Amino acid sequence: MENHLLQSQTPRVDSREFFFNIISNHSKVENIEQIGVPLFSIDKTNGDTLKALLVDIYIIGDAEILDLMSRYSNIDAIINISMWNENAKSAKEIAREHKIGLFQIKEFMGALNCASRKAFLNYIPPYEREENKKRNESAF
């Protein structure tokens, strides 16, 4: 499939390989296949299949998430590959409203453990849960 990302947003080859290797070794993943330069199809052990878009964008804000969604239809997850990158909370909300999970790589690894799509979309990593607790916000 054609790459609709800007060059600067496209993960490097070694990043894509890194993603492929780390996801293929995940205990809840049956199979992973690269179906485009930034696109992967992930078969989970529970029979679910996720279409995941891998990007490398320093900050994904509202404008960036809307732009990504307009370029790619029928995706289930957008993964911002580097831990140096950041996803704005509001962008995550927008994605969630469109039934797309917006994750950093480590969050995505955690979200893959969720059995249901709903839990997958609402996944909050442990450190964020702790912070939410401190702020008396929902831990889930």
Added chain:
Amino acid sequence: MIDRIEVFYGKISLGDKMRILQISDIHAQINNFQTKRLRHSFMKKITDLHTENNYDYIFLSGDISHQGQAFNENTKKLIEDLMNTLELDTNKLIIIPGNHDLVRNSDRSELIEKIKAHENPSDYLDETLMVSAQKEILLSSFKEFEKFYELIKNEQYPQNELHHLIELEKFNLILCNTNIICNHAGEEGSLLIAKIELFECLQKISSPEKPTIAMGHHTLDCLTLVEKNEVLTMFDDFNVKLYLSGHVHKAHYKLEADHYNEVLMIVCSGLHFDGYTQSGFVDILIDESTYYITQYIWNSEHKYWTTNNNLGRKMIDGKLIHQYNKSITFSHTNIETVKKELVALFNENERIWKQYGPQSLIALSNPISDLHKTWKLKCIEEIIPNNEKILSIILENIEMVPKEKRDILELYKTHVEGFKNNHLSSYPSQDVPTFPTSIKNIFD
């Protein structure tokens, strides 16, 4: 400004400031009743002033003796008492001769008459001083002063130099000998300074960034108009902003500003009483940008020292506050210092970015490395404060930024604000401009 001076005077430590006591025209052999009273009271007054804030130097601008009479024990004792009162060593006492400190002789008188009779006395004096035998004749009248100098200071007077440069810790001092052709009373307006010797003396200044003060016995108005102009142009070129003198026995201040940088002229009155002299002394406080001058005057009727607010509108409160370093442009040294400071901050940020940032080797090879936490911490604790320091330094020196580069500064400001927002707020944005590398050369 008045509040400022009061704050300075209210402090125990003057820190980077210098405090100087200038006295002049002691005419030590004058010892009438009024003179005895004012000198006695003077010691008490300066003790009080010294207790408030220490004096660092005593400047004695000539006429220690009277009418060429011998320097006697009383003269020596008076100066020693002064140094003891102010707890200063002899190296903190700066003395220059005045016309009353000379002992005249016929050879010198003849030579001076020859110089004065020349069609160009100023140039002829310069030529005369180049002949060592003639220079010796002109300096022969200073022998007694030199002996007294050695007695008081325990060091040899620099006999062969007409004018002296003393490079003190915080400022340069040019001691001008204005007496070289003094030979009679009433010579004011016709004196010469030996301009080549003064020029060569000024050329020796090795730290031009320090304030330079000049002191001579005579006011510059005692020189010929042409000679005064030569001196002022040299003061202009060598950044002399303060000239201290005595001789006229009346306190005065004047700002020479026509065609030159401003030179503040301070005239100290005498430390004796003779019915004409308005006895006085000067208190000088100097910081890195301003002179604070207080003239004191003797109230001969009621016998006390008081600040002199009678000298002009700039001294209504008895203190003249003169900003001598008001330059908004930087000297070569200063702008280089600013640039160095900026380079250090830019380099530090770049080092952190290369080592820990999103384009670091580790970030690219292992996108899930915990090094991103270090990067976050470094951003908050080092890069953001460094950015703000950089911005502050540039804004403090905005006059030095070429107009065509102001856009770069605006871009950098936006970058700094956005970078801070992205790392500290919950609303990061991808639209923040990246670091504009041209900011590194903003002053070029």
